Amino acid sequence: MSHYEEVKVHGYDEFCKAVSERKGNDIFAYFSGDIDTQGLSWCPDCVKAEPIVRGEMSHLPEGSVFFYCQVGERPYWKDPNNEFKKTLKLSGVPTLIRYGTPQKLVEEECFKADLVRMMFTED
Amino acid sequence: MAALCRVRHRWKRTNCIQLLTRNLTGTFDYDLVVIGGGSGGLACSKEAAQLGQKVAVLDYVEPSVKGTKWGIGGTCVNVGCIPKKLMHQAALLGTALKDAQKYEQWKPAVQNHVRSLNWGHRVQLQDKEVKYLNVKGSLLDEHTVKGSTRTGKEIMLTAKNIVIATGGRPKYPTHIPGAVEHGITSDDIFWLKESPGKTLVVGASYVALECAGFLTGIGLETTVMVRSIPLRGFDQQMAGLVTDYMEAYGTKFSWRSVPKSVDKLSSGVLQVTWTDEQTGKDQRDTFDSVLWAVGRAPETKTLGLEKVGVKLNKESGKILVAADESTSVPNIYAFGDIGEGRPELTPTAIKAGKLLARRLAGQTNELMNYDNVATTVFTPLEYGCVGLSEEEAESRHGKDSIEVYHAFYKPLEFTVAERDASQCYIKVVCKRGGDQRILGLHFTGPNAGEVTQGFAMGFQCGATLTHLKETVGIHPTCAEELTKVNVSKRSGLDATVTGC
Numbered sequence: 237m238s239h240y241e242e243v244k245v246h247g248y249d250e251f252c253k254a255v256s257e258r259k260g261n262d263i264f265a266y267f268s269g270d271i272d273t274q275g276l277s278w279c280p281d282c283v284k285a286e287p288i289v290r291g292e293m294s295h296l297p298e299g300s301v302f303f304y305c306q307v308g309e310r311p312y313w314k315d316p317n318n319e320f321k322k323t324l325k326l327s328g329v330p331t332l333i334r335y336g337t338p339q340k341l342v343e344e345e346c347f348k349a350d351l352v353r354m355m356f357t358e359d
Numbered sequence: 360m361a362a363l364c365r366v367r368h369r370w371k372r373t374n375c376i377q378l379l380t381r382n383l384t385g386t387f388d389y390d391l392v393v394i395g396g397g398s399g400g401l402a403c404s405k406e407a408a409q410l411g412q413k414v415a416v417l418d419y420v421e422p423s424v425k426g427t428k429w430g431i432g433g434t435c436v437n438v439g440c441i442p443k444k445l446m447h448q449a450a451l452l453g454t455a456l457k458d459a460q461k462y463e464q465w466k467p468a469v470q471n472h473v474r475s476l477n478w479g480h481r482v483q484l485q486d487k488e489v490k491y492l493n494v495k496g497s498l499l500d501e502h503t504v505k506g507s508t509r510t511g512k513e514i515m516l517t518a519k520n521i522v523i524a525t526g527g528r529p530k531y532p533t534h535i536p537g538a539v540e541h542g543i544t545s546d547d548i549f550w551l552k553e554s555p556g557k558t559l560v561v562g563a564s565y566v567a568l569e570c571a572g573f574l575t576g577i578g579l580e581t582t583v584m585v586r587s588i589p590l591r592g593f594d595q596q597m598a599g600l601v602t603d604y605m606e607a608y609g610t611k612f613s614w615r616s617v618p619k620s621v622d623k624l625s626s627g628v629l630q631v632t633w634t635d636e637q638t639g640k641d642q643r644d645t646f647d648s649v650l651w652a653v654g655r656a657p658e659t660k661t662l663g664l665e666k667v668g669v670k671l672n673k674e675s676g677k678i679l680v681a682a683d684e685s686t687s688v689p690n691i692y693a694f695g696d697i698g699e700g701r702p703e704l705t706p707t708a709i710k711a712g713k714l715l716a717r718r719l720a721g722q723t724n725e726l727m728n729y730d731n732v733a734t735t736v737f738t739p740l741e742y743g744c745v746g747l748s749e750e751e752a753e754s755r756h757g758k759d760s761i762e763v764y765h766a767f768y769k770p771l772e773f774t775v776a777e778r779d780a781s782q783c784y785i786k787v788v789c790k791r792g793g794d795q796r797i798l799g800l801h802f803t804g805p806n807a808g809e810v811t812q813g814f815a816m817g818f819q820c821g822a823t824l825t826h827l828k829e830t831v832g833i834h835p836t837c838a839e840e841l842t843k844v845n846v847s848k849r850s851g852l853d854a855t856v857t858g859c
Contacts, residue, residue: 338478
């Protein structure tokens with residue numbers, strides 16, 4: 237029984253709905269390109285970052301929520317007006333954020349285990 | 360409980376001895392320990408790490424009297440330059456749109472930006488492998504630093520070199536009854552839970568005027584209480600133009616006034632009593648907030664400096680430093696606001712920190728050049744300058760040996776908004792005769808910082824009035840008026856710029 241809750245969501249609307257249901261929790265969100273049936277993403281950086289991020293999840297604070305959010309297929313992501321880019325101000329995938337704070341790690345920053353651990357353990 | 364304490368003390372002493380033994384063998388935990396994670400400390404530690412040094416930076420914010428505290432980045436990022444400029448922008452926009460943006464609306468945007476800067480620094484430090492410790496650092500000996508956590512836990516670090524960059528904090532006028540209990544400072548103004556409301560700003564430094572300026576701009580009734588002169592140390596004619604503009608734009612000024620006491624009334628408002636030095640009579644008024652901007656004191660008291668032999672200037676409390684930022688103790692350095700005689704500015708701290716890191720890593724012998732530093736006061740009418748004030752130039756060279764060129768101009772953007780431009784002014788103080796070397800350059804007007812930066816480079820290169828006149832202006836701008844300046848004060852002619 238882990239000390240955090242992992243929630244898998246797909247797409248912007250699902251993400252927003254799930255987040256609103258958990259207001260008051262310490263929320264972390266990992267945004268990745270969609271995964272295919274083999275479990276691989278069209279986004280090579282996301283494929284590289286995921287095991288590193290997962291490797292640090294034991295450091296998540298007690299009672300926190302970790303969202304694994306698939307943003308969509310490549311053409312949807314490439315559109316500069318997609319909701320993630322416009323409203324959540326995401327600039328790339330993978331992105332790891334601490335929701336409601338300016339704390340975020342973008343792209344290559346997600347490859348660094350110590351940075352991921354720093355975000356999960358920061359006060 | 361007492362037994363536990365005894366055991367703990369014994370352990371600490373043993374630990375100390377072990378550390379001292381390690382020192383004697385020449386191995387330290389770190390090549391460099393920096394005490395202070397502000398503009399200077401961060402620049403120094405990151406640069407040193409990049410050059411291969413093993414570095415730790417200690418940053419700790421003692422909460423203000425009101426309990427305000429903040430993350431890494433120092434004064435500039437958290438309670439200085441950054442939130443100041445954002446609030447100044449908010450105020451300018453508010454005035455321009457004739458629709459005062461409330462404190463509550465701007466606060467989250469400003470705070471969010473500051474927090475993103477705190478995070479950015481944390482990521483950078485981690486990335487550059489600088490060990491960051493949120494502990495209050497103090498010196499035990501010339502190679503040992505003690506760090507105390509918020510909860511009282513202590514850690515020890517040994518270092519080949521130690522750098523002190525702890526900066527300063529706002530002063531409270533402790534001799535005024537009620538000042539500490541009821542007043543706030545610039546440490547608090549950007550992080551209040553509610554709008555400060557009707558505010559009295561005591562002081563006439565750039566901190567006082569900038570704060571009063573943006574508070575007025577966001578629609579709050581603001582009064583500035585000045586004991587003698589505004590912007591001490593700056594050109595006084597320019598300082599007068601700055602305050603004239605503020606007065607014309609709604610900030611009240613209480614000149615030649617000295618606060619006597621601050622009392623909290625049952626309604627919750629603050630009643631301030633002050634002496635009007637001109638009449639000798641006491642006056643009284645009520646305010647929602649009282650902001651003290653009466654100077655800054657260096658953060659040296661809890662560093663353990665006397666014990667280790669680091670000498671301070673008795674009057675200012677700042678650390679005595681040489682041109683290479685060294686102190687009276689060979690491997691201990693100090694720079695930034697903490698250094699005696701240094702400008703209290705972020706860019707000089709950053710540059711000095713980087714050069715110090717390079718010198719300590721043996722990469723250079725270059726010393727920091729503190730001359731010809733340009734600055735800008737971000738009051739509602741901004742004031743940018745580089746070099747000497749007119750008074751300073753007169754004092755150094757003699758009134759007959761200098762020529763002062765000046766011009767009152769009107770920014771084009773003021774025409775559209777129908778703003779009064781009476782205080783938009785340029786002054787170029789030169790050596791008289793020959794090529795007329797520029798000794799000082801002064802500009803009040805919109806975007807003064809942007810205007811002054813470019814001219815500062817010319818100043819650094821030894822620009823003369825001839826150089827200035829040979830420069831073709833960019834049209835239409837305010838900055839071009841500097842290249843067209845030609846009326847001298849000595850001539851007594853009208854200095855108002857007319858037409859295009």
